[in-house]
Amino acid sequence: MKTIAKDSKKRVTIYSVAREAGVSLATVSRVINDSDVVKEDTKRKVQEAIIKLGYKPNAVAQGLALKKSTNIALIIPDSSFTYIGKVFNGLLDVAKIYKYNIILHTTSSGVNEMNEIVDNVIKSHADGIILYNDYFTPEELEILNSFEIPMVYLDVRASSKQSCCVYVDYQQAVYELTMRYLQKGIDDIVVIDDKKNPINVKQILAGVQQAFEEKGKKFEGFIPIPEYAHSSYDFLTKYFKKNRHKLVITYRDSQALAVLNTCTENGINIPEETEVVCIKGSRYTDMVRPQISSFDVPAYDLGSLAMRILTKMLNGDDIQDREFRLNYVFKEKGSTKR
Amino acid sequence: MKTIAKDSKKRVTIYSVAREAGVSLATVSRVINDSDVVKEDTKRKVQEAIIKLGYKPNAVAQGLALKKSTNIALIIPDSSFTYIGKVFNGLLDVAKIYKYNIILHTTSSGVNEMNEIVDNVIKSHADGIILYNDYFTPEELEILNSFEIPMVYLDVRASSKQSCCVYVDYQQAVYELTMRYLQKGIDDIVVIDDKKNPINVKQILAGVQQAFEEKGKKFEGFIPIPEYAHSSYDFLTKYFKKNRHKLVITYRDSQALAVLNTCTENGINIPEETEVVCIKGSRYTDMVRPQISSFDVPAYDLGSLAMRILTKMLNGDDIQDREFRLNYVFKEKGSTKR
DNA sequence: CTGAAAGCGCTAACAC
C-alpha cells in the first residue's frame, strides 16, 4: 500500500495536506482556522489527512502572513531568579552569544544592554511586551514605546498611552506600617537599600517618609549598601553587629534573614529589642525561626492579570483603566511584637 | 526636506531600505548578512539608509526563508520556580489560553499536557529543545524525538541519537555520603520523597541502596509523602514530631527546613541527635541556623553548558560525548557532625 | 559586484 512517505524527513506542509485530501490549500487553511464555511464532509476529509500526515501548521509562516508572531516578550532582570534563576542565567547568556532567542529577555544590572534587548524584541516581532520591575531609563523606554507595541509594566506603577501596569502599592503598605510604629512612639526605623530592586526601595522610602512627614518628623534611617560590599547579606551581617534599631524594614527575604541571623547571634532579641519586617514575603520568611513578618503579595495574580490585560490590548479591546492595583496583606509573625 | 516619512506607522522593511539607498533588496540583504562581496561604497550607503530609517530585519520573515527560527524551546516544570516562578505560572497560564507563546514552556505535574507542549514546540519551529528535569513518558519522548530536533536534557541523565545531556551525578554523591555514615556504623538513614522531583529522588535512592547493598544491608528508610498531605512541608512537620532518625536526606531545601524546624521545636538536637542533609543546596540552606549541609551544584554551568552543547548540535558540529557530567561539592555545615 | 526572480508556508481577498 502506497501512502505519502511517512519516513520522509521533509516537514509536512499545508500543500501536502491539500494533496492528500484532494482539496486546495485554501480549504486546508480554512479548516485549521476553524472557518465555518467549509462543508462538513470536506472538513472531515481534511482533518483525516492532517492526522494521517501529522501536519502541524508552521507558526513562522503564519506569523509572516498575519503580521503577528503570537509571542510576547518578557523582559526581566536576571537577578530576579533565585536558584533556578541561575540556570536561566547560564542558558540565556550563551543563547545570546549564538543569537538564539529564548523569548524570556533578561536584563542584568549595570551593563547597558537595553538597546540590544529592544532590538531583539523588535526583530522577533513580539506582539506585546511585559516588563517586569526593571530600570529602563526614560530614553530607553521612549525607544521601546516608539514602536507602539502594547506593553504592560509588571510590579511597577507606570503607564502611557500604549501601556498599562499591574502593581502592588508598596508605598501605601509601608506608609501604614510606619504609621503604626510612629503612633506607638517608635521612630528608630531603618530601611535597607536593595540595589537589585531600586524601584521598590524608592517606593518603600516614599511610604516611610510620607508617614514621618505627617507626624512632623524627618526620616533619616536609610541604610545604603556601600559599593565595596561583597553582597548585601555580608554587609548587613557586619552592620548589625554594631548597630541596633527598633524596626528594620527590608525588601528581600535574604536581607531580612541577614538581620535576623546577625541580631540573634549577637544576643539581640527579636522581636523584643529589634523588630524586622520584610516587604516581599516568601516561602522562606515563613520557614525560618522566628518567622518574619511580611507582606503577602499576590504574585500569581500579578502575573496572570498582566497577561490578561496584555491580551486585551492586543485584541484591540478598549481599556479604560491603565493602572491596576492589587492588594497586599500584612502577615504578622514572630519577628514583630503584637 | 523630504525624507521617507518617519512618522508613518508602517514598519520599515528591506524594500524601504533598498529604495532609500538606491540599490536592490538583494544588496541590502547581503549587507545585513555581512556578505563580503559587497563593494565598500555601496555597503556604506546601505548602512546609512538602515540607520536613517531605523531598519531592523524581521526575524519571522528570515525564519521562513531560512527555515530556522533561531529560537529554542525551554521546557521546564512550573514547580521549578520559587517565588518568581509564581509570577511565571500566572503569565504562562493565561498566555496559553490566548495562544501567545512565551517560549518558556512549562509543564505542570499531573496534567497530561505534554502533547500540547510538543505541538507548540513543533509549530513554533524551535530549532532546538532544552528539557529540564522533567518526566515525559517514554512515549512522549518518542514523539518529541521523531521530529529530530536537537535536544539536550538538563539535570537528567539520558541521551539518544538526537540528544545529549548535562547532569550532576546525584547517585554517586549520595552513594558517597551514605557510605561515610555506614562506615561509622550509622544506618538509621531516611530519604524523603519529593513528588515534584521524582527523577532526582530516584537517583538519590539508587545511591543509598547501592551503598547499603555494598555493605550487605537492605535499605528500608524511604519516607513517601502520602497523597492526602497538604504539602510535604506539612507532612514532615508532623512526621518528625513522632519519629526520629540519625540521618535525614532531602532533595529540596524546604524539606530540609521542615525537618530542621520540627526537630528543633521538639527538643531534638541537630546535629547531635539527628543529622540533616539537603541534596540541592540553595542560598537558603546557608541562611538558616544551623546551616544545612548540602551539595553545591554548579547551576550556572549546568545551564550554560547545556546551551553551549545545543548550539554545537544546531551548528552541525560533531559531538563525540553525549553525556556531560558536572561535579558537585559536599558542603559540610552545621546540620551534620564533623 | 549587483539585480531579478523564485520560493519559504500560510492567509485572505477575489473569483467561480
Added chain:
DNA sequence: GTGTTAGCGCTTTCAG
C-alpha cells in the same frame, strides 16, 4: 463552498 492568486519580508540562486 471551494479554488486561484497575490502578497507577508527575507534569502538565495542565477544572470549579467
